[in-house]
Amino acid sequence: MRVRHKPWAKGKLDLHSDIVIQSARDYNGEWHEVFHKEAPLHVEIGSGKGRFITGMAKKYPNDNFVGIELHESxxxxxxxxxxxxxxxxxRLINEDARGLTEFxxxxEVDALYLNFCDPWPKNRHEKRRLTYSAFLAQYEYVLKKGGVLNFKTDNQGLFEYSLExxxxxxxxxxxxSLDLHRARLKDNVVTEYEEKFSEKGQRIYRCEAIASE
Ligand SMILES: C[S@@+](CC[C@H](N)C(=O)[O-])C[C@H]1O[C@@H](n2cnc3c(N)ncnc32)[C@H](O)[C@@H]1O
Known part of the structure; x- marks a missing residue:
């Protein structure tokens, strides 16, 4: 992903600390306080420019949504x-998702979303893939029993690796789904990358992984 340097971004994020939560660790176990309401909590990892998390939030206005994204720009x-x-x-967290179990x-979490994460195709980079076992341990920890990890990608290799x-x-x-857009799922909220890839004619793969009871 190309990340443009925006020197003013940090100041803007700081200015809106009611939305961009600066001290996410302080709310561990108490995110309902941040939202001022008890409601199902949905978390997207690598939320990018936010089309998915804002689309979901509009679709489910009674639920609470947190997007975690590394790059301030x-x-x-x-x-x-x-x-x-x-x-x-x-609410947004501008941090590395490796801190998930600290946040x-x-x-605490009802549903996790992992959309179009970097495939890291080289074998020696396996540990960087967000579906590597060390990340799954964190997802399982924060997810409620029976909670769902929703995964979408355009990358067949990453999809096969992740299923396994x-x-x-x-x-x-x-x-x-091996071709999500062909299935025309009415509940699908399209991400920025999803739109880009599907317009190029690439298939979108999707699955749900349920945390063990
Ligand atoms: C390929 S983009 C996809 C963006 C968005 N999910 C979409 O589908 O349009 C992957 C995003 O994940 C972010 N990312 C990658 N590793 C991350 C990490 N460890 N913690 C937080 N964000 C991360 C990147 O900065 C980037 O914005």
Whole structure:
């Protein structure tokens, strides 16, 4: 992904600390306080420019949504979407998702979303893939029992690797699609990368992995 340097982004994120949560660790186990309401908690990892998380938040206005994104120059666009559209049920964390179990308590999250994460195709980079077992351990920890990890990618190699990784780890797989857009799922909220890839005629792969009971 090309990341443009935006020197002003940090200042803007700091200015809107009611949406871009600066001290995510302080809310571990207490995210309902940030939203001022008890509601199902959805978390997207690598939320990029925020089209998915804001789209979901509009679709499910009674639920709470958190997007985690590493790059400030990208997450600032997600912040703009929240501000421009007056979305009140989204919070953003500008940090590395490796800190997931520091941000959220055991069994705190109802659903996780991993959309078009980097495939890291070289074998020696396996540990960087967000579906590598060390990440799955974190997902299982924060997800409620029976909670769902929703995964989408355009990359066949990453999809095959991830199905095996989920299954080896003990997640139960369901709703596997090898061509999501052909299936025309009415509930699908399209991400920025998803639109780009599907316009190029690439297939979109999707599955749900359920945390063990
Ligand atoms: C290929 S983009 C996909 C963006 C968006 N999910 C979409 O589908 O349009 C992957 C995003 O994940 C972010 N990312 C990668 N590794 C991350 C990590 N460890 N923690 C947080 N964000 C990460 C990148 O900065 C990038 O914005």
């Amino acid at each position: 990208v997450i600032v666009t997600a912040l703009d979407k929240c501000l421009e559209e007056g979305i009140e049920n989204v 959220f308590a055991e069994d 990784s989920f299954s080896k780890y003990g997640f139960t797989l369901q709703n596997i």
